[in-house]
Structure formats: C-alpha cells, structure tokens
Amino acid sequence: MTDWKFQRDAIKAFRFVRCTFDATTGVAQLVYAFDDGPELIETVTVPGAPFTLEGERAVAAERALQLLHLIAGVSYYKAAVPEEIRIDSYAIDADTAALLELIYVNGLGEFAYRNGLNLHEKIRFPVAARDDATQAPALGLREHALVAIGGGKDSLVSIEALRTLGIGQTVTWVGGSQLIRACAERTGLSTLNLGRALAPQLFDYNREGAWNGHIPVTVLNSAIMVLAAVLLDVDQVVFSNERSASYGSLIEGTGEVNHQWSKGWACEKAFGEHVQKHVAADLHYYSLLRPLSELAVARQFARTDHYDAHFSSCNRNFHIMGERPANRWCGVCPKCHFVFLALAPFMPKPRLVGIFGRNLLDDPAQTAGYDALLEYQDHKPFECVGEGRESRAAMAALAARPEWREDALVERFAQEIRPQLDGTELGIEPLLVLDAEHRIPASLWDRLRAQFTA
Numbered sequence: 500m501t502d503w504k505f506q507r508d509a510i511k512a513f514r515f516v517r518c519t520f521d522a523t524t525g526v527a528q529l530v531y532a533f534d535d536g537p538e539l540i541e542t543v544t545v546p547g548a549p550f551t552l553e554g555e556r557a558v559a560a561e562r563a564l565q566l567l568h569l570i571a572g573v574s575y576y577k578a579a580v581p582e583e584i585r586i587d588s589y590a591i592d593a594d595t596a597a598l599l600e601l602i603y604v605n606g607l608g609e610f611a612y613r614n615g616l617n618l619h620e621k622i623r624f625p626v627a628a629r630d631d632a633t634q635a636p637a638l639g640l641r642e643h644a645l646v647a648i649g650g651g652k653d654s655l656v657s658i659e660a661l662r663t664l665g666i667g668q669t670v671t672w673v674g675g676s677q678l679i680r681a682c683a684e685r686t687g688l689s690t691l692n693l694g695r696a697l698a699p700q701l702f703d704y705n706r707e708g709a710w711n712g713h714i715p716v717t718v719l720n721s722a723i724m725v726l727a728a729v730l731l732d733v734d735q736v737v738f739s740n741e742r743s744a745s746y747g748s749l750i751e752g753t754g755e756v757n758h759q760w761s762k763g764w765a766c767e768k769a770f771g772e773h774v775q776k777h778v779a780a781d782l783h784y785y786s787l788l789r790p791l792s793e794l795a796v797a798r799q800f801a802r803t804d805h806y807d808a809h810f811s812s813c814n815r816n817f818h819i820m821g822e823r824p825a826n827r828w829c830g831v832c833p834k835c836h837f838v839f840l841a842l843a844p845f846m847p848k849p850r851l852v853g854i855f856g857r858n859l860l861d862d863p864a865q866t867a868g869y870d871a872l873l874e875y876q877d878h879k880p881f882e883c884v885g886e887g888r889e890s891r892a893a894m895a896a897l898a899a900r901p902e903w904r905e906d907a908l909v910e911r912f913a914q915e916i917r918p919q920l921d922g923t924e925l926g927i928e929p930l931l932v933l934d935a936e937h938r939i940p941a942s943l944w945d946r947l948r949a950q951f952t953a
C-alpha cells in the first residue's frame with residue numbers, strides 16, 4: 500500500500516469505501532479509493548451540531564449521506580475512469596444505480612467529449628440490494644427553504660422572489676467563496692455556509708496525469724443541501740436553474756454536449772423524485788427559475804440594483820485555488836460576454852457599463868466570444884450561458900436601440916450576421932413566455948407566476 504502510485508491506465512476499480520456522519524460535530528466523511536490505494540477522504544461540514552437523529556430522521560439522514568457519497572464520488576472516479584465500480588460498505592438497488600448512471604454519464608458528458616472518451620455503456624454501478632418499493636416516510640419537516648446562492652444573478656432573483664412571497668428562507672452555499680458570502684450577507688437574510696474539502700490527493704493525481712474536466716457540480720451541491728435539510732429540519736431545497744440550462748452545445752459529428760447538464764430539467768426531475776421516494780416524502784427539491792429563459796431571468800434581475808456592486812456570474816471567481824479576476828468580472832470569458840448581453844436589453848446602459856467597468860459590446864477583441872454565443876461559425880461555449888436564439892434576440896433588440904447600435908459588435912451583428920438569419924425568430928417576447936415544466940410546489944407557483952409575468 501505505501502508504494503502505491505497513481506497510474507491512471509493501470510487502475511482496475513474505483514471503490515466507494517464508506518461514508519460516516521458524526522452528529523456531535525456535523526462532519527461527514529466520504530471515503531473512496533482506487534484499487535488498494537490510499538483512502539481519498541472528502542469532508543462536508545454542516546453547522547448546527549450537535550444533531551439529534553433518532554428513528555425515521557436517522558434513517559433519512561443515512562440515506563441522504565449515502566446519496567451524497569455516491570454522487571460526490573464523480574470527482575474521483577473521473578481521475579482514472581476504471582472499468583469496475585465497487586461499493587464496499589452498503590448495497591444499492593437498481594433504481595439508485597440507474598440514477599447514478601444517468602448522472603455520471605450525462606454529467607461527465609463534456610469531460611468525456613473533451614478527453615475523447617466514450618462513457619456510454621461503460622459506467623455500471625453494482626446492484627446488490629432488492630428494489631426498495633417502499634416510499635420513504637414524511638418526516639414532518641418544518642416549512643422553510645434552504646436556498647442555494649452562487650454569487651450570480653440567478654439565485655438572487657429566486658431569493659427576492661421568495662422574499663416577496665413571504666417564504667421563510669436561509670441563504671445557503673457550499674465552500675469558502677468570499678464573493679458568495681458577500682452576496683449572501685447583502686440579502687440581509689439568515690445564512691448558512693456548508694463546508695466542503697476535496698481529498699487532497701486529487702490535486703496530486705491531477706499533476707500525475709489523471710483525467711480531468713468538468714463534473715456535474717450542481718447536483719453535487721444539491722446532494723449536500725439535501726443532507727443539510729434533513730439535519731436542520733427543513734422541507735425545501737431550492738435551486739435557481741433556468742430552462743435554458745437544459746440545452747447543450749451542438750457539436751458537429753458528435754451531437755449535443757451539455758456543460759450544465761446537472762442544472763437541466765432531466766437531472767432536476769430524476770434527482771428530486773429520488774429524494775422524495777428514498778429520503779423523505781416531504782422534502783421538496785426544485786428550481787424556482789425552471790420556467791424561465793436566461794433572458795427572463797435577466798429581466799427579473801434588472802428590476803433592482805441592490806446587488807450591482809456585489810454579484811458576479813464570472814466563474815473565474817470560484818476556483819478552489821488560483822487566480823481571481825481583479826474586479827469581479829474578467830470581461831473576456833463566455834459568462835461575462837453572455838451576462839452583459841442578456842442584461843443589456845433590460846438595463847440603462849450606464850448602469851450595465853458601471854457593473855462591468857467597461858462596455859464589452861464595443862470591444863472588437865471580444866468578436867470570437869460573441870460569435871460563439873450567437874452560434875455563428877462556432878458552437879455555443881461550454882459554459883452556463885443562454886441558448887443561441889436568446890443571444891441572437893438580445894443582439895437584434897440592441898441593434899434597434901440608438902444607445903447601442905453603433906457599438907462595434909452590435910453594428911457587426913446588424914451588418915454581417917442578421918442578414919443571414921430568419922427575422923421572424925429574432926423577437927425577445929416569445930422567449931420571455933413561462934414554461935409549464937417545473938417542480939415548483941403548486942401553492943407557490945400560483946403566486947410566483949404573477950411576479951414573473953408582471
């Protein structure tokens with residue numbers, strides 16, 4: 500064991516070794532290994548210990564912990580993608596295996612594409628328990644929402660919408676981002692910071708040639724928050740994933756690859772139903788923004804300037820280690836490009852330029868980035884950005900506005916790209932129509948719809 504070396508292509512099995520939760524400290528340990536190599540221990544910390552877990556609550560907590568263990572394994576599994584997956588200390592049924600295969604194959608879709616790997620038919624979770632047909636009981640959880648906050652515009656829209664409806668909420672985030680903390684504090688609501696530390700060996704393995712790439716981080720954060728909800732006696736876990744997240748990048752010769760698959764509807768539905776069936780019948784996991792396009796979210800966000808000096812959607816802020824942009828918006832990544840464009844039709848120009856510190860649409864150096872968003876001579880970037888038709892509609896709207904139409908990239912769109920497009924598909928209004936597919940509790944949705952259509 501001491502002379503074990505990470506040799507990616509020699510590894511035979513990925514092992515889910517065990518998972519434990521210490522109710523006196525609130526620390527969960529998620530333990531994995533490759534073959535008989537060292538234990539890889541990820542920790543998740545839920546503030547509020549000690550927790551009293553008895554009877555059905557204890558069973559639900561154990562199930563939520565196992566679900567988290569199984570989903571969080573994706574960070575380590577991806578490092579070698581071995582043939583075999585083993586679960587050492589508990590057994591899962593076919594239903595759970597199917598959920599995990601769905602999450603691993605699709606959530607690692609971009610990872611597989613970029614690394615030239617084919618994961619279809621390769622990822623098989625071992626089924627060793629009979630199908631559990633029994634429905635998990637309701638725990639009598641208190642009516643309250645743990646609302647995920649990511650530092651960007653989307654979660655702030657949800658938080659303000661729930662505030663308007665008078666729903667009790669705790670603004671919750673995973674990890675140590677100071678930017679997210681600042682946004683959370685700016686809400687003036689109660690906050691909850693859940694700790695997460697990856698196993699340190701993963702960074703060594705990355706240097707030693709591990710496969711690396713995007714992982715389905717949203718469903719992972721969702722599983723952490725589901726565990727927290729059981730422990731903290733809360734009946735709702737709320738995310739802010741918009742409809743547009745269900746659509747990926749169309750790659751010639753490959754098909755659709757969705758960077759943000761775990762923000763999409765298929766993942767929300769499968770994960771939410773699993774939680775309700777296997778963890779607690781009265782624990783509701785849903786995205787409050789599922790019926791909205793990115794443009795509809797941008798329109799909602801623009802209605803208040805309360806967060807202008809605090810929020811950022813630029814993912815360069817969110818590295819565990821390494822560089823951060825100097826002023827919250829790097830200005831050159833796909834998220835900066837898209838958020839600037841999506842907000843432009845709904846905000847006075849000086850306000851938007853003030854937020855970003857510059858006018859991205861008047862900078863010819865950003866041409867290639869905007870072409871990709873428009874799906875012009877390129878595919879949609881692998882990032883959380885809206886659909887190509889949303890970017891095209893936003894550009895078309897700006898091309899009709901005197902304050903925007905002379906800016907370099909808007910002018911280029913009007914002269915070079917728009918003539919090649921079908922003019923009937925460039926309207927913003929149809930993209931603001933709310934979708935019917937969502938898991939928002941009916942009592943909430945009836946009142947929410949009015950806000951989102953006003």
Ligand SMILES: CC(=O)N[C@H]1[C@@H](OP(=O)(O)OP(=O)(O)OC[C@H]2O[C@@H](n3ccc(=O)[nH]c3=O)[C@H](O)[C@@H]2O)O[C@H](CO)[C@@H](O)[C@@H]1O[C@H](C)C(=O)N[C@@H](C)C(=O)N[C@@H](CCC(=O)O)C(=O)O
Binds near residue numbers: 717718815818819821
């Ligand atoms: C901040 C970011 O974009 N990180 C991605 C980046 O990672 P990088 O190596 O540049 O830096 P770190 O984030 O510090 O990560 C270091 C290594 O750790 C591993 N890792 C990290 C987190 C995790 O949950 N699991 C991990 O295995 C990984 O090996 C890192 O190299 O590039 C990585 C490789 O492509 C990405 O995996 C990193 O993405 C993070 C998981 C992340 O949190 N990304 C979000 C900002 C993000 O992309 N959110 C999506 C949401 C969609 C979804 O749910 O899929 C989005 O906004 O598009």
Ligand SMILES: Nc1ncnc2c1ncn2[C@@H]1O[C@H](COP(=O)(O)OP(=O)(O)OP(=O)(O)O)[C@@H](O)[C@H]1O
Binds near residue numbers: 739
């Ligand atoms: N560190 C985190 N902890 C918990 N939830 C998170 C974290 N980061 C992102 N999320 C949640 O994941 C979902 C997707 O994140 P995303 O980055 O799209 O949202 P956002 O930060 O609110 O807005 P934007 O799209 O402008 O960046 C959101 O519900 C967000 O609240």
